[in-house]
Amino acid sequence: AQSVTQPDIHITVSEGASLELRCNYSYGATPYLFWYVQSPGQGLQLLLKYFSGDTLVQGIKGFEAEFKRSQSSFNLRKPSVHWSDAAEYFCAVAPPGAGSYQLTFGKGTKLSVIP
């Protein structure tokens, strides 16, 4: 069965600092990979996704993620964090190909931003 690990439960960074959120997955083949963000009291918003091709993926709000097959990782990065980025971030995987689009989510990483 597929699984997603986000090793950091909570991360605190200063505004303007760079950010990297870690995500590792366990799956037989390369799955579809996603990052979602959840602001307090809100639903999940898609930041970016990777299906195939270029391993560096650009998303909304200045985020990017890099797929590394050898490390089974899909880490999320942002060069300069803004206070409005404080939220919870979820990595998710889905089986590749058409058909079932069931997502398996990680437990999430809560990001706090110090002004």
Added chain:
Amino acid sequence: DAGVIQSPRHEVTEMGQEVTLRCKPISGHNSLFWYRQTMMRGLELLIYFNNNVPIDDSGMPEDRFSAKMPNASFSTLKIQPSEPRDSAVYFCASTERETQYFGPGTRLLVL
């Protein structure tokens, strides 16, 4: 497009009462998912529909939970009878190809 719409946004009820959560997916999306989010268990998939047909309900906790999708624009999740351990945020999501779009959620508190 208004996105995925869920109602109510908040629900407070007493143990033993019936609770019905509603979801309107984005027009044209063929799949609909119901999730439950708690601090202890994170995001759990309860059930999903494809073209209004339930495909996988293995995540539904027990017989007290039921879900329907009578047409492409409406789905309900019902809990009867409700219990305090059902307190959680329930999300609905609809899918355009491989990407899921989430509603704002219903925060349920069972006293």
